[in-house]
Amino acid sequence: MAKRVKCIVLSGNGTNCEMEMAYACKLGGADEVDIVHISELIYGLRRLDSYHFLNLPGGFLDGDDLGAAKAGANRIKYARVKDTSERLYDQLLKFIKQGKLILGICNGFQLMVKAGLLPGFNRDFETQTVTLTYNDSGRFEDRWVCLKINPNSPCIFTKGMERVYLPVRHGEGKFIPRDEKILKRLHEDGLVVVQYSDEHFQQPTMTYPLNPNGSVDAIAGICDESGRLFGMMPHPEAYLYYTNHPRWTRERLPEEGEGILFFRNAITYIRETLL
């Protein structure tokens, strides 16, 4: 196999951000990016094994009808590859075992959390320990937020980053851990990667609308202990060019949007480690 970084963006049943997420992978340096409808995996037309980096895009899986990404998590866990006994989830677990990368944004993050992929304590990727639920405001909201990044987290995607400004666009983004013990461990292990912060990107905040949903400890995104599995509510793929920034007509900004950094970090890591 030639040394090429291959990304898959999983689509279907209500994903919405696959196009821009695929484009972000490309801008981040990927050699190949495929938007793959989940039915292609279920019908065995493609396999996760062929890729290094799985992207789970934002959207409304199954309309979020049973709670955000609940029905989606149910599908990804119980779907079988047609005419075989192989669970799609087994492919996914193997993918993780091979040291490959998964990024879930917004609905993709909700999917990861509800399937049990994050935080994945003790490499148990099947048990849910945290959740994302209705914003305290009771509303879906589209607004840009200031995010402080934890420099001590093992997260591959945020390496070298201290802060980032991105939009959230969700109605169910409030992060809640099962209990204090889980929360404590998330902090101790450095798995809290991104937090909603004040305008100066200094302090995590519980103040609305800086913290747009009332997330516990202002948590906006977490990773697993390997740092290779990462999910967050804000949308990096929505900030690929300076013209995406809400104030680009009044601020001096570099042409490249900050959202690309997450993808570049991932692809650099793959190039250095997996190829």
Add this chain to the structure above:
Amino acid sequence: MPLRIEVGFRPHIRDALGEKIKRRIVEDFKFHVTGVKTIYVYTIDAHLTPGEIQLIAKGPLSDPIIQAYSIDQPLAQNFDWVIEVGLKPGVTDNVGRTAKEAIEQLLNRELEKGEGVYTSVQYVISGNLTKEQATYIAEGLLGNPLIHRFNICNKSSWNKEKGMGVSVPKVRIDEKPEVAYINLNVDDVNLMKISRERLLALDLGEMKAIKGYFNDPEVIEKRKKVGLKGGPTDVELEALAQTWSEHCKHKIFNGIIHYTDETGKTMIVDSLFDTYIKGATEEIRKAKGKSDFCLSVFKDNAGVIKFNEHWSLAFKVETHNAPSALDPYGGALTGIVGVNRDPFGTGLGAKLIFNVDTFCFANPFYDKPIPASILHPKRIFEGVREGVEHGGNKSGIPTLNGSIVFDDRYLGRPLVYCGTCGLIPAHIQGRPSHIKQARPNDLIVMVGGRIGKDGIHGATFSSQALHEESPTAAVQIGDPITQRKMTDFLLVARDLGLYNSITDNGAGGLSSSVGEMALDTGGFELHLEKAPLKYSGLHPWEILLSESQERMTLAVDPKNIDTFLSLAERMGVEASVLGRFTDTGKFHVLYKGEIVAYVDMDFLHHGLPKKEMVAKWQKKVYPEPNLKPPSDLTSILYAMLSRLNICSKESVIRQYDHEVQGGSVVKPLVGIQNDGPSDAAVLRPLLDSWEGIVVSSGICPKYSDIDTYHMMACAIDEAVRNAIAVGGNIDHMAGLDNFCWCDPIQSHDNPDGQYKLAQLVRANQALYTYTRAYGIPCISGKDSMKNDYRMGDTKISIPPTVLFSLIGKIEDVRRTITMDAKEPADLVYILGTTYNEMGGSEYYAHHGFVGNNVPRVRAIDAKRLYQSLSQAIYQGLVASCHDCSDGGLAVALAETSFAGGLGMEIDLRSVPTVDISQNDILLFSESQSRFIVTIKPELKREFEDVMAGNVFAEIGRVTSDETFRITGLEGDTIIKASIYELKERWKKPLMGL
């Protein structure tokens, strides 16, 4: 045995929905309620083992971190009242459908036929309420008696073991499907009785034309040959009524009008549409010559224009007014996912790239008694807002632009305009993609949702005023996810070239979609029993006419059908072959082998007699207020900023995703704190190109009371200047006209019909004049003609309303600008002349007057100004640009200032005016074609050179402090206010909605 699974939040988890409901009960109804909790109820009617039931409850139906569940036993505790709200049988239950699919995934088997999952929500209320109050909450806030069933229980009647008990809202129809023959050989009175009783909405002339056709000896002979005896079947009559409905045939826009103007001069207009709308577009396209960018106008589901060599744009705006009046949420949701299918069903099918929406409501804080059968405007506001939110956000289509207009005459009929634009590759498999054509022998394939009784008679219903017997079957609920799966599949099929034509099933269902597509071939043969149904028991005519949502009709070459169907199966989409297209000239429908309709296509599509109507224009004169100059203009400015038509719509805008798909450039909210009111939106549909699209709109029903001619002119001008303000170019813009009128046909119940029709004529004349003056072709449009509410003696008619939507090409989005002031010391200019044009203004409305001096659009001056300003923006000379509209100069200046977080000093003595000597008139006159512009001081000369030849003036500067200051005509300070105070007044009124 059916069973119930209840799911509720654990005690320490915040119940945001419950809190919201509680707030509404306390604030809106003033009832004493101390707490509301929500419980989700799944009623499962299926054979399951106890183990499976546990798995289901624990798995997909509840979240183990925050929720608890119970099986066949109530969760509700410590309450005063429980209200359970579920859907009536047959109403689309999206959550139930998803739950069923999740259960099937989990169990790795399909549920039996007829088994299903039904959902409801329980509201557990603490508070001292009477039974009447609880019922009022149920019907007035939690649900809608048209589509919901309620179960209300207080703590004393509560069964602790069983709670509400299990009930399954399954559809049961006892009738047997049958076809009836209808005898039309009756007198005129009875003909009309048939039309009325069957909700055909056909007038006597039309009924007689149908009667004549079925009595034609040649027709009788041909029918005999295929074994049909006698008159029309109910299938035929219903299909004719649908095809000939106002909704589908636009009889008023296509009829003959005898118009008399105020001088008594008469003229005959043979089709408003052909003469003024299509006529203008044809002239404009001719004048544009080689630079004509129109590809397909007025013939497909959406208008198509060129974007660049490789891509085209399809744009359509629709209204969904009548259903939104009955059920705001379902009506608006169906409106948005319905209009999505228009560009999706245009040419060979477009990928959807943005939505727009404009609403017209009565005051949400209306506190007078509400007439019978009308929902409170606040409920309409919230329901419509939420319906569009779910439709747009869940479909992954950004909502870019829109507005909300308030006038209490929208009490009986809110207007809900929803629009969608799609992007199509210019060529697909070597074929020009804006052209579609079914061929004889192509198969008729229906894709997407199943057919039920929902939405039957939508086309004829929307062509009637709302009255006491309005059918509740007209209410339906859209299903964005079923539609999303379908569009995902069809875009793949499109790129593989698997079909020849595509159209949506909207009003009129299969009858309309197949009937219209068959115009390509000259006939079709359709087998109704092959159509997949939601439940059995539908009559053949109901299958043909049903408006069940999320369905497309396609023409598929038989050689592609296997590939097509297996792709559909893999992507989880239902597709069914229902028949084939023919060249027999017949609308030929069968049910279980028996012919149920056999009508000549030619009669169906061309047999409708032209309507003849009379229009008489008379200018109305209103009292002039002659207001004294107010002593405190600062307070007046505060009051103006808080007016519903001027204040911020941020709460609504934020609840719509305006950034999905990644191309957002100019957002609806801009400025230093991302909360200033953008004039228009700009997006980049292709992520690897700087080319963009500008989207804007204009709507000014307030001027209709004075003269609809100027209302129309102002709406066009508003849309154009909004697009110009962000950097649009008038040479590459296309328009869409959406007329919403009150009944313009004179009758006993409608004594001023001739006046209203004259208003319609005048609006069309203005559209003809101004689109040609600006060189902006209309590419598509729609009309909705009977927006009246009638109940007993009460009649409420909407003001004649036109939404003019605009789409334009931007060569380089990096050159676009926003409306917020940018830097201290920047110079402030006004472009355009301010006249004494207070008629219909917000300022007059604030004082309770209409007036007479309605704003006029001086198109030649305006166009020159727009071209110069575009040039200045393109050259990077303009820091900010904001148009003057509702509330005039004062409001535009204040918005520019506070959106930029900077103060301003303005001197009114420098403003170019005609015939104005009073500060308040200068500040609040709504003269058209004006802008507030700020520029860097060092660009002054260059800017003025580019603008030379236009009326414009430097009127002040941006300041670094936070004070907004205006010097009046006498040289004294007439307004002095903190920009934060101004912004607060502007943001507050609708923040809670």
